[in-house]
Amino acid sequence: MKRKRYVQVGLGGRSFMYTEAFVGTMKASCELVGLCDNNRGRMELRNQQIAELWKGKPVPVYSDRRFDAMIREQKPEVVVVTTKDCFHDKYIVRAMELGCDVITEKPMTIDAKKCQRIIDTAHKTGRTVRVTFNYRYSPPRTQVKDLLMKGIIGEVISVDFHWLLNTDHGADYFRRWHREKKNSGGLMVHKATHHFDLVNWWLSAQPVEVMAMGARRFYGSESGMAERYGLQGHAERCHGCRHGKKCHFFLNLEKNPNMKRGYLDCERYDGYFRDRCVFGKTMDIEDTMNLVVRYDSGAFMSYSLNAFVPWEGYKIAFNGTKGRLEHDCIESVYISGDGRVQGGTIPQGTRIRHYPHFKPVRDIPVWQSKGGHGGGDMPLIVNLFSPNPPRDPYLRAAGVADGALSILVGVAANKSMRIGRPVRIDQLVKNIPQVRRTPIKKW
Ligand SMILES: NC(=O)c1ccc[n+]([C@@H]2O[C@H](COP(=O)([O-])OP(=O)(O)OC[C@H]3O[C@@H](n4cnc5c(N)ncnc54)[C@H](O)[C@@H]3O)[C@@H](O)[C@H]2O)c1
Structure with missing residues (x-):
């Protein structure tokens, strides 16, 4: 079988999972032909890891300034982007212009201008962008999709969604490059893109308008x-x-x-420090954020994100025409790149509860998950890199439109926090392609 040729750009903590797939689990169908980063040390380290862990041969390395040369010389079919968020657009756009398809980590990008460039280039070149929303593939989250598609609570009228980041993983955003909006778009974009994508996908709906308020009250030098x-x-x-x-x-x-x-x-x-003080200066992201979102299905969502809480996970409730579906999840403790499983679900803290109208409440046994990000990482890898991925009734593969619509809730929230008024999504970016939506049984 002819193997597909891949290159990776951005070789920090997250990129390891993709290297592992290319030189390990998925090597029968994938070939890693180039590595690119602005940090020579991390490129050399990756080749050492490839030799130590998989007895592999060194892969050609290119500095960020030689990205085009890497594409010209190594002729990849697909570029995998896992750099700092603010550079995603640069590599996504250039890769498409040079004739490659793209797989990018979330968030697809961090603001409306960069998002428009990606959308326009995708239209112009006809190349594809896959956004790796691993949460969609996590069994309990897929199960929620399954239940909503089957119409367990009929038409969803409103959603209450509260995400908690703890003083380990949550605090870590205030140590790293993420703490400046120019790098990450803030937690509304960097982190909440996962959450907004889940809701867009769970509801098979598109966000229309966002009102937000937020502040930084716990971290930083001014919090006391x-x-x-x-x-x-x-x-x-x-x-x-x-x-x-x-x-x-x-x-x-x-x-x-x-x-x-x-x-x-x-x-x-x-000169990048991974361990800057969480009570230090030069940070401008919020640690407490509150939103109301209106969807084209008519549903409303109230959403909050707090990044200084003793446990990590979320509580979500869908209120529908036939009842209410509640889903809670507690995630494992880790910080990015420390070698522990990232965002595993704690079984005793994960539940799905159905309150039908006029009938008794019942707990629904939760689909088991194992591994990173609620068990979503491995099924995502298989779906991305196997030559014949199985048909997916949940339409979990996310494209450029899903990437855009999830970040734009956060981009609108950032703007709304600034101007103190609701912001419409269709005024931020034009020509977003149609999203393929699963049908939802409404009654
Ligand atoms: N889906 C998930 O659950 C998940 C989890 C963690 C991270 N991520 C995403 O993965 C990406 C990387 O995150 P990370 O935790 O690995 O961060 P990191 O800081 O560990 O790694 C970022 C890498 O990008 C490199 N880089 C920075 N600027 C660059 C440039 N101009 N050109 C080329 N390389 C450059 C850095 O040197 C570094 O090696 C982010 O976009 C993040 O949102 C996703």
Whole structure:
């Protein structure tokens, strides 16, 4: 069988899963032919890992300035983009212009202008963009889709959705590049793109209008929290900070071999610090956000995201014409790139409960999940890279329109927080292609 040729751009924590597929689990159908990053250390590290873990041969490496040369010389069919969010558009657009299809990590991009460039280039070139919404593939989330499609609560009239990020993984966004909106679009885009995509897909609906309020109250130098914890005089990063023993948020890059090799040892190439103080300066993202969203199906959603909570996961309830469906989930504790399973579901904290109108309530046994992001990572990889993925009644494969419609809720929320008024999605980006929607039984 002729193997498909792939290159990867952006070689941080998330990219490892794709390398593992190309040189390990999916190597019968995939060939990794190039690696690109702006950090030479992480490119060299990836080739060391390929040799150590899979006894593989080194893959040609290219600095970010030589991306075009990589495409010309290695002739990939598909470019996998896992850089910092703010550079996704640059590589997605250029890859399509050079004749490649694209697989990109979420968020597809971070603002309306970059999103328009991607949409326009996809129309112009006819190339495809897949956005890797792994949550859709997580068994309990697929099960919720299954139940809604079957019309278990009829037509959905409103949704209450509350996502909690904890003081491990949630706090970590305030240490890394994510803490500046120019890099990530803030948590409304970077993180909530997952949540808004789930709702668009669960409801088979498109967001129309967004009203939002938010602030940063817990992290940062102005919150007063460092002083409440007695951390006066803290350093601007954990490495070398005198409060190491006393601070709940201290991250020891030296102690974790993955973090040391991937970030601390690579600082000398790009000056990027992975462990900036969560109570430091130079951050502008919110840690508490509240939204109301209106959908083209007529449904409304009230949504909140809080990033400083003792546990991580979410509570969602769908209120429909035939009853109410509740789904709660507690996720495992980790921080990105520390080697632990990312966002696994805790079985005893995950439930689906059905309240039909005029009949008794019942708990529905939850589809079991194992592995990263609620068990979504592995089925996603199989779907992306197997030569003949099975037919999917849930239409989980997300394209450029899904990528756009999920980030645009967050982009609209950012704008609404700024101007203090509701924002319409159709005024942000034009010519978004039609999304293929699953039918929902309404009665
Ligand atoms: N789907 C998920 O559940 C999930 C989970 C984690 C991360 N992600 C996404 O994956 C992407 C990467 O996240 P991460 O946690 O690996 O971050 P990271 O900081 O560990 O890695 C980012 C990499 O991009 C490289 N990079 C930065 N600027 C670049 C440029 N101009 N050109 C080329 N490379 C550049 C960095 O050197 C680094 O190697 C993000 O978009 C993030 O949203 C998705």
